[in-house]
Each structure stands twice: as structure tokens, then as C-alpha cells.
Amino acid sequence: MFTHQPFRGSTIRRRADVQRTAIVREPDTLSSRFGLAAGRGLFRLALLAVWAAVMTIWLLAYVPILGAVVALAVLLGAMQGIAGFLAVLAVALAAGVTWWWSHGASFDRLIASRVFRFGRRIRYRSGFADLMASAGLQARDASARLVVPRLLWCRLGLHADLLTVQLCPGVTREDLEERTDELRSEFRALDVRVLAHRRRGWVWLRVICADTLMEPTAPPSSAHAVDLEALPLGRREDGSPWRLRLLGRHVLMAGASGSGKSSMVAGLLVALAPAIREGLVRVIGIDPKGGMEFGMYAELFHLLAADSDEHLVVGLEAAAALTAQRTRELRSRTRQHVPTTAEPFYVVLVDEVASLTTYIADRGLRSRAQAALGQLLTKGRAPGVSVVGCVQDPRKEVVDLRGLFTTRVGLRMTEKTEVAMVLGDGARDRGARCDQISALTPGIGYVVDDEDQTLTKVRSVYVDDEQMRWLARTYPSPTREDIGAVIPVQRDEPTPRRKAKTGAAKEASESKEDSS
Numbered sequence: 001m002f003t004h005q006p007f008r009g010s011t012i013r014r015r016a017d018v019q020r021t022a023i024v025r026e027p028d029t030l031s032s033r034f035g036l037a038a039g040r041g042l043f044r045l046a047l048l049a050v051w052a053a054v055m056t057i058w059l060l061a062y063v064p065i066l067g068a069v070v071a072l073a074v075l076l077g078a079m080q081g082i083a084g085f086l087a088v089l090a091v092a093l094a095a096g097v098t099w100w101w102s103h104g105a106s107f108d109r110l111i112a113s114r115v116f117r118f119g120r121r122i123r124y125r126s127g128f129a130d131l132m133a134s135a136g137l138q139a140r141d142a143s144a145r146l147v148v149p150r151l152l153w154c155r156l157g158l159h160a161d162l163l164t165v166q167l168c169p170g171v172t173r174e175d176l177e178e179r180t181d182e183l184r185s186e187f188r189a190l191d192v193r194v195l196a197h198r199r200r201g202w203v204w205l206r207v208i209c210a211d212t213l214m215e216p217t218a219p220p221s222s223a224h225a226v227d228l229e230a231l232p233l234g235r236r237e238d239g240s241p242w243r244l245r246l247l248g249r250h251v252l253m254a255g256a257s258g259s260g261k262s263s264m265v266a267g268l269l270v271a272l273a274p275a276i277r278e279g280l281v282r283v284i285g286i287d288p289k290g291g292m293e294f295g296m297y298a299e300l301f302h303l304l305a306a307d308s309d310e311h312l313v314v315g316l317e318a319a320a321a322l323t324a325q326r327t328r329e330l331r332s333r334t335r336q337h338v339p340t341t342a343e344p345f346y347v348v349l350v351d352e353v354a355s356l357t358t359y360i361a362d363r364g365l366r367s368r369a370q371a372a373l374g375q376l377l378t379k380g381r382a383p384g385v386s387v388v389g390c391v392q393d394p395r396k397e398v399v400d401l402r403g404l405f406t407t408r409v410g411l412r413m414t415e416k417t418e419v420a421m422v423l424g425d426g427a428r429d430r431g432a433r434c435d436q437i438s439a440l441t442p443g444i445g446y447v448v449d450d451e452d453q454t455l456t457k458v459r460s461v462y463v464d465d466e467q468m469r470w471l472a473r474t475y476p477s478p479t480r481e482d483i484g485a486v487i488p489v490q491r492d493e494p495t496p497r498r499k500a501k502t503g504a505a506k507e508a509s510e511s512k513e514d515s516s
């Protein structure tokens with residue numbers, strides 16, 4: 001294979017192409033043919049030996065403990081002969097086995113995983129261009145040469161690697177996203193994700209090598225500092241912490257029954273708890289399950305609506321009215337509200353969005369709920385009011401609102417089609433296999449943020465009921481409002497003309513419903 005470096009990407013010219021264009025003179029006699037073959041063989045052997053020597057030195061530098069042992073063995077070998085060399089190796093081997101036996105985790109971190117990582121680097125580097133071409137990630141340039149994306153750097157991690165790839169003209173990020181299955185199988189990885197890079201024309205490939213999400217994660221210690229732009233909510237698939245940005249965001253958590261929505265909300269409250277007690281954050285809870293979810297830790301809420309449909313709607317409308325008032329106050333002052341104890345950040349937690357938009361029997365109440373929710377979602381971000389909504393049944397009414405939730409989490413789902421409804425078109429093809437998440441691993445899901453459209457697999461922290469009760473006792477909200485005392489939002493009295501119009505429209509729709 002003949003390669004050379006073009007402006008962007010790598011070019012490949014296959015042997016067949018070269019043979020077609022080049023005039024190849026093969027020697028005539030048997031002995032000269034044999035000599036030529038032997039010469040080529042020796043040359044390749046020499047190249048291989050040089051490559052192996054370079055790789056060995058690189059490996060020893062990459063695994064410093066191994067490097068130190070070999071250096072010591074060579075030194076003693078030079079002083080004492082082969083016996084000294086072998087003695088050092090034997091002692092090191094015995095020490096290594098004992099270390100692995102007694103402290104497997106540290107041996108793994110310092111020796112085994114580094115050796116495996118080095119092996120992975122070789123796998124990524126060798127044949128990357130061939131892999132791109134065989135996966136169809138190629139284009140032809142004006143000289144009819146084959147051009148493929150080029151691997152620039154490999155950053156190797158304990159559980160996942162990050163490859164920086166330069167795209168070539170004719171191959172896009174979306175093309176790579178469609179071919180992640182081929183890359184995954186060639187890299188022998190659990191998954192491959194394509195992430196946006198700061199530089200145009202480059203992407204990152206995150207290669208997941210180990211499953212870090214099988215074990216549940218404990219919540220952070222309760223006395224942590226609260227950063228509303230990076231709330232610790234669990235672990236990402238590469239083993240790093242999953243931090244959720246809530247300031248200036250609305251979050252949708254969708255998943256089947258038992259997929260871990262309530263635990264994720266509980267994790268969010270753990271992350272917010274110190275700020276709740278300080279009065280920097282106020283939580284408004286809307287619980288259509290009659291307080292079954294939020295009632296257990298009611299002390300954390302500034303306002304909790306749970307008893308009736310009327311209360312749920314009044315709670316939502318109170319939040320919407322607050323948003324409108326703040327927007328008026330902040331107008332021409334700032335573009336993003338900064339939380340203080342005098343003007344805290346509000347989180348509106350809605351346990352089942354579909355209950356409000358679909359299941360409320362009273363049509364008037366239902367449309368009030370939809371209007372208030374729409375208002376919160378369209379206007380709440382800048383004045384410091386974020387909605388966190390859970391949904392079990394991603395039906396049309398919720399899907400219509402989906403675009404207003406800037407961060408979406410898809411937990412285990414029962415059907416493939418639901419993935420697109422929640423995470424957006426093409427999310428499943430890009431790797432969000434929510435329908436394949438096991439019921440045995442609740443809390444696992446895929447997160448998509450509107451900002452960069454990056455898909456990340458995560459597992460939320462697990463907080464049990466006892467921990468939540470303790471949290472509510474220790475971090476109660478300093479302010480409390482009773483939903484019964486909240487005055488329903490006054491709507492404008494309709495003018496006689498509007499009244500007549502809406503009355504006629506109502507009658508028409510009712511008669512339509514009766515006839516159907």
C-alpha cells in the first residue's frame with residue numbers, strides 16, 4: 001500500500017492501482033528472482049525488528065515500573081552477567097505475582113491496564129486508514145485518489161479512549177455516526193461514540209472499553225458545594241463523573257416504570273440540598289401521584305402541589321406567574337439571572353408530565369396546565385426557573401414539548417420508537433439503545449444536550465428512601481408555601497365579544513365530540 005499526506009485526511013492508493021500505473025520489471029532467471037525475494041524478506045524482517053525495538057522502548061517508557069525493572073536487570077546483567085539479569089527478572093516476577101494477588105486494583109491500574117492501553121494504541125494506529133476505507137468512510141479527490149479521515153491523536157483512559165480524528169472532504173460527522181458499529185467491532189470495544197470537537201472538520205471518537213455502569217453509584221457527600229452548572233448526578237460510561245447543568249436549562253427524564261426516574265430526581269435533590277437549606281434554590285414540586293413520590297421528602301420543597309388536579313395546575317401557574325414577574329423585573333438589566341438568597345433559583349419538579357398535559361379529565365384545567373407548562377418552558381431559563389420533568393409515556397403532547405427541554409435523558413424504554421420521541425430523530429442510530437437497557441440496571445440512560453448534541457451514556461446515583469428522609473430532615477427549605485394558600489392566577493375577564501366567540505367555539509367542539 002502506498003500512502004502520502006494530503007492537506008486533510010489520508011490518501012490511499014491501493015497496490016492494484018500502483019501496479020496498473022507502474023512499469024514493473026521482474027527479473028528473468030530463477031536465481032535472481034530468489035535473490036530478490038530473499039532481499040525483500042530480509043528488508044521486511046529488519047523493518048519489523050526496528051519497529052519491535054521502538055515499540056518495546058516506548059512500552060517500557062509508558063509503563064514506568066516495568067521500565068525500571070528492565071533497566072535494573074540490564075544494569076545488573078552488564079555487571080554480573082546473565083545470572084544477574086535473570087535474578088532481577090525472577091525477583092520482579094515473584095514480586096509482581098504477589099502484588100497482583102494481594103492488591104489487584106493497584107496492580108491493574110499501574111501495570112496491567114497500562115499494558116492493555118498500549119496494545120489498544122497499536123490497534124488504533126495500525127490500519128486506521130484501511131478501517132475507514134473498508135467501512136465506506138472514504139471519498140475520491142480530484143485526482144481520483146481515495147481519501148479517508150486521519151487519526152491524529154489517541155488519549156488512552158482506564159475505561160475509555162479518546163481519539164482525535166481529522167475528517168476529510170466528503171466524509172462528515174454524521175457518516176461516522178452511522179458507521180460506529182463497524183468501528184466498535186474492529187476496535188473490539190463495547191461502544192464507540194462520535195463527539196463534536198471544538199475545531200471544525202475534526203471529531204472525537206470515544207471508544208468505550210470497559211463497562212463502568214454495572215455497579216450502582218453512591219450519592220456525593222451531603223456537605224458539598226453546589227455548582228448549578230455541574231451538579232454531580234452519577235457516572236458517565238467512561239468512568240468520569242456525570243455532571244448536569246441545570247442553570248439555564250430544562251431537563252426531561254423519560255423511561256418506563258422502574259427505569260429509575262424517581263431515583264434520578266432524588267439524586268438531583270441530593271446534589272441541590274446544601275443550596276436548598278441556604279435558600280439559594282427553591283424547589284416547587286408537582287406530584288400527580290398524590291404525594292407518593294415527593295411526600296416522603298416534603299421538607300425539601302418550597303411549594304408542593306399533590307392533592308388534586310386543581311392544586312397541580314395552581315402550582316404550575318404560580319411558577320409561571322413568578323417567571324413572568326421576574327422576566328419583567330430583569331428586562332434590560334441582565335440576560336441571565338444570578339441566584340441569590342433574595343432572588344433564588346427555582347426548580348419546578350414535575351413527576352409525570354403526561355399527567356398534566358393528557359390525563360387531567362377537566363378540559364379547562366388541562367389547557368391551563370398546558371399553557372402554564374409552555375410558558376415555563378419558553379420563558380423560564382433566563383429568569384432562573386428550570387423545569388425538570390419526568391415522563392413514562394412519551395406520547396404526542398409530551399413530544400410536542402420535547403424541543404423545549406434543552407437536556408433530555410432517555411432511561412430504559414419499552415419500544416424503539418420511543419427513543420426518537422424523547423431524544424430526537426437519529427438518536428438511536430447514533431447509539432442511544434434505550435430499548436436494550438436491562439431492567440436489572442435501573443438508572444442507566446442516555447443524555448443528549450441541545451448545545452452540542454453529544455450523546456452520553458450515564459448511570460445516576462442511587463439514593464434509598466432512608467437517605468432521602470435523612471436529607472429532608474437535615475436540609476429543609478427555609479421557606480415554605482402552602483399550596484392551599486396560593487391564590488390562583490387571575491386571568492383577564494373575557495370581553496363580551498371574546499366570550500361569545502369562545503362560547504361558540506366551545507359549543508362547536510362539544511357538538512363535534514358528541515357526534516363523533
Ligand SMILES: Nc1ncnc2c1ncn2[C@@H]1O[C@H](COP(=O)(O)OP(=O)(O)OP(=O)(O)O)[C@@H](O)[C@H]1O
Binds near residue numbers: 256260
Ligand atoms: N441508579 C440506580 N442504581 C441502582 N438501582 C436503582 C437506580 N435507580 C433506581 N434503582 C432501583 O430501581 C427501582 C425503581 O426505580 P424508580 O422508582 O426510580 O423508577 P421509576 O422510573 O421512577 O418508576 P415509576 O415510574 O414506576 O415510579 C428503585 O426502587 C431502585 O431499587
